[in-house]
Amino acid sequence: MLLASAATGCDSESLVSSDSDHLNTALSLLGSDGVVLGYADFEAIERHADLWYETVTGEAPERDAISDEFESRTGVDVENDVRAMFGTIHGGIESEQGSAIVFGTWDSDEVIDHLDLHTGISRVEHSGPDDFTAYGVTDMRAGDGTLFLAVSPDGFILMSSSESRFESMMQRASSMEPPTGGGPLLDDLAPYDAWMVVNDVRSMLPDVMPRDGQFGMVGPLLETVAAAGFGADLTDESAEALLLLQPRDDVRAEDLANIIRGAISAARFQFMNDPDAPAMLLDLLERVEVEARSTTVTVSISISRSEAADLGQIFNGDGV
Known part of the structure; x- marks a missing residue:
């Protein structure tokens, strides 16, 4: 179950206590106003996706630029350390504002040390729990603008292309209100290894x-x-x-x-x-x-x- 933080600025205590909490945590932190909400179980997909990709295309799969950049900036081994990811798009068809939460088995202290060594990545102030460490990434190779991210000691990383939405996620991490959003279709889709809900x-x-x-x-x-x-x-x-x-x-x-x-x-x-x-x-x-x-x-x-x-x-x- 989710353990709510007592007040803004406190430690996160334990936002995620088991694998079953991933969805609740994602809905609580990403918010309920996203037009699109998606999920991928990396552990389940990694077991089969490469085989299917090669079956359908006849070619070996290639790493995508976003995964490469995420691994380069954070030191996280995407194939071995990432367990699941939730993402949301906040606007319509032409929107470039998105946020995500990535769950994994990395050492958060090692990720923080890795981020601190990079140029173009600087710590930023935030209103989230005290044990969250937040950054702004300005020299993106796989996208334009600034990416904001926060490392939690509870085994997840928050990211957003919007500073205001990133700050909203930090505030929600502090108050940890009950999860909302996902839409009425989510109950049927949640058991799947990968799913996407389009609310509008x-x-x-x-x-x-x-x-x-x-x-x-x-x-x-x-x-x-x-x-x-x-x-x-x-x-x-x-x-x-x-x-x-x-x-x-x-x-x-x-x-x-x-x-x-x-x-x-x-x-x-x-x-x-x-x-x-x-x-x-x-x-x-x-x-x-x-x-x-x-x-x-x-x-x-x-x-x-x-x-x-x-x-x-x-x-x-x-x-x-």
Whole structure:
């Protein structure tokens, strides 16, 4: 359980006492006003992601620039020390403001020593717990502007591209109010190894959505959705995916489900009448399950790794 700090400026005591507290801690510190909230279980994903990436693309995975920079600046071994990460985007489709909390098994004193040695990284004052150490990183290679981060002795690092939001996280770390946010879809998605919740779908869409062509019905469909979520689980041999859609107040869940079923049926009909269409695409469409609940619609499918390899060949233009 979460142990709340008594007052602003006190020690954090123990914001995280077990793995099950990661979600509560993230929701408490990141706040409830993010448009997008995402999660990745690095331990679970690391066991399978490289294998799937190579299966689908035929290439060995490469390290991304953000992970490289995080490791270079903090001394944290991303592959071995990071256990989980939550991130949020605060604005709409063009927003560059984001915050994250990373949980891991590093030695916080060693991370602080590493940060103190770098040029372009300086300690900053903050209103968080006394045992948090905060920094401003100004010479970013993988992004523009200043990144603000704080190292907690409880095994997590807070980061934000916005100084005001970083300060808000520090204040929440001191008061440690009960977690809020995440949206009504989170209960279904939380068990997945990776998930994302979009609390305001309209803000993430372009001003003009396509109304014709092969994907012409996607725009009108998305405009009926208020919030959405996606979750995925990987094993060595299979992947499960769940899409959750919460329609607008003036749209019934059953009506939205029927629109999706109609779109799937139209795609199946198109593939059935196309002699060049791969047979596996028709099979996959037939396995998509659509269910209407009282206020949400679920779309789910399971796919094997061999099927993913075939899909990779199809999308790369190699056929199956």
